[in-house]
Amino acid sequence: MGSAADSQRETSRTSRPETAVPQPFVVGANHLTASVSLRDRLLISEKDLPEFCERLLGLPGVREVVVLSTCNRSEIYGIADQPSQGRAEVEKMWGNAKGVSEDEIRTHGYFHSQGDAVRHLFRVIASLDSMVLGEMQIFGQIKEAYRVAVEKRSADFYLNHLFQSGIHVGKRIRTETTIHEGAVSISYAAVELAKKVLGELKGKTVGVVGAGEMGELAAQHLHKAGAGKFIFFNRTLATAEKLAAEFGGELCQLAELDRRMAHCDIVVSATGAPNIVITRAQVQEAARARQGRPIFLIDIAAPRDIDPLAGEVSNAFLFTIDDLKNVVNENVALRKSASQKALDIVEEEAAKVEGWMQGLDIIPTIKNLREKYQSVTEREIAKWAAGQSEATRKQMEALGRSLLNKFLHEPTMGLKILGERGEGKRASWFAGQLFDLANARSGEKSKVQTSDAPATKSVAASGDNTESKNHG
Template sequence: MHIVVVSVNHKTADVSLREQLTFAEDTLTNAYNALINQKSVLECVILSTCNRTEIYAVVDQVHTGRYYVKSFMAEWFNVDIETVKSVTDVEVGNDAILHLFNVVTGLDSIVLGETQILGQVRDNFLLAQSEGTTGTVFNKLFKMAVSLAKNAHTQTDISSNAVSVSYAAVELSKKVLGTLEQKNILIVGAGEMAELALENLAGTGAKSITVINRTLEKAQSLADKYKGTYQDMSLLQEALVTSDIVITSTSARDFIITEPMMQEVMKSRQNAPIVLIDIAVPRDIDPAVNDIDMVFNYDVDDLKGLVDANLAEREKAANVIRNMIDSELVSFLEWVNMLGVVPVISALREKALRIQETTMESIDRKMPDLSERDRKVISKHMKSVINQLLKDPIAGAKEISGHPDREASLQFFQEIFNITNEVESIKQKEPIIHRSESSFNFDLKR
């Protein structure tokens, strides 16, 4: 059994390809139902954000598993499988685990150390869990990943002066137009990315901010929070006429700012310059507007080169986090190896308790006049003897879990204590791996 991740991200594909391979939020439930029923897939989590689409899977065979995950993506997005293959990275085993840890801590983001991805990983995992597509392995791995990221952000300076794509959008606006205090700023969208942009804009001293959204109540709520104004989406074109900077972040599947619209806007503006920053995937702004004079249009790929003044300090923090990641990987692999030991230890304890129970029944028959207090004292001391006798064998079984030949050693251990049948019975009653009883094949050495 193996962990694999098939990833489309800002390193493997440009924004036009990434937006073709983005899961709409309202389709994820159906996507999970289709994915978990793919051949070889035993557990799965879909991570779909503005800069990456990734499928994490526990599979019974590496080659079969990654093939069917890619086939699922090709079928789901109605694209040729060769296209999927050309824009995806595949990581297996330790590398897949390291990839998740790097993603959730922000080390694999466009802007180093951004914190938004942590919440996205957590939310996507919780959705997968609610859909029943995670089990023993991913329930443990993703909880460890989220805890690791929280510790990384609190114990290092990686998230100082919080940086995200939204922050980079604000920095770009300042680079193009200088101070933002006297500029008219339009935010299109009222989701998390839009709020992050507003939060960073507030820190620049920007005062004239308008929020437009399809749901007017959400636009009002966000605008009120940052002392801005709000409008309905039907007034978008009019709002563009009076804006200097426009940051878009909606979940629309089609362009909301088109080339004909901007042609009309620029006539009304008398060709006064306007900065458009599209941080949505799929894009909100038609790339054709780039051909219009005095329209400066940027999408998420244009933000890659923007980093904050603390990049050097963030890189130092990143090195600390990489050491934390190495330790977490070892901890997870040790936990995986322990999975095979748990039934053995349980069987050993069950056998010992049966012996104690049988012995107490014999004592009761031979000494029927024992008081209840005497019986409890005898039982307590017998349990103490059993616990002391089992202490070293259990410690030995746990130590075996780290051996390269652990399967053979555990089998020998079972034979010594004559608990093979008990172990098999426990595995059948309480399988330790979701949808399978196979063993993992991970390398503890790095």
């Protein structure tokens, strides 16, 4: 199977299509179409990826593939002579490999071909199709999927162009839109707000009150954002020991909060206490001891841990989970408003790729045209160069090449322009009729097959004779 795939890959790599131009397609399932359990079953792990690519390339009519598989989507981008046939083959193979029926993939998945496949890829790269609009992780995941495909040599001429255009789209989205700006998760919103008050969090001290899941999550985000030191306050030290070990922090009894709060730049409170844990007086005392340095308080407990009046203390900034939700909602709204510009970029770049693909329709015709007149030129040169010196023969060959290029330049450019305008098929037919390309190929082949060396010699000889007569 491997060798069949290899030979097919070699064919696609070394030569471009002779008659029909293959088309891109995508088969996949994502968070919008499939359940988590189905997505999990369809997931292609990093370990299985090389073998999976090999198998996909072995499918009839499939020339190139890139496999993208993340927790939210699994997609196979391919190039096939007939996208619908490619789809059927890919679904069958994928289903067999993962123990999922083809029907299930078809019902809970999607298929796009040609321009729609290009648009789909660009929308995914632009994170317009992501669970969290504007998240930029997908850009890195696609780059990685493409890198693996290039490494495994499963992406070639067509997918190279498609994915490189896609990466360009991703870069444009990042620089020209604000779709990725602003936190859209509660914990990240807390980090952003902390940065708005304190600047960089590097080296800042964080006090975490309560050793529950919420406190741990907040500590994780703040740790990731560069917070340097952690103090964990809890009624029972044993519960907070795990957290202290994980973040290299200090353990303190809740009673020590009075004394230690002034050392904290950020205080995250997430206890399950039914009453207020941090009072206004405690915050006021801490703020006074901090000599004007701001203190950032986040209350993510329900019911509230921090006295709401603590927010009135000078240089103390108190935010609750509702405030963080408001930040997130505003950021989501901003991202949505920025998504129109991202869509415009996707459309603009997809149109360029479509133009390029349409231009490819004409490539076989241009190739045939060139081959026909090249063989005519070579024949004529062989005829005229017989008996001439090596230097003269070389000069004649150079002259032949130069004339060929000059004569074919305008028709070639004309055909390319028509191809890019989407008139490739009509132009191919017209050029075929005008230059008799269909017959030319079969005629040339039969000539080569029947004549070979002796016949060529005789033609050359007769030509020589004719020319001698003419010259004479």
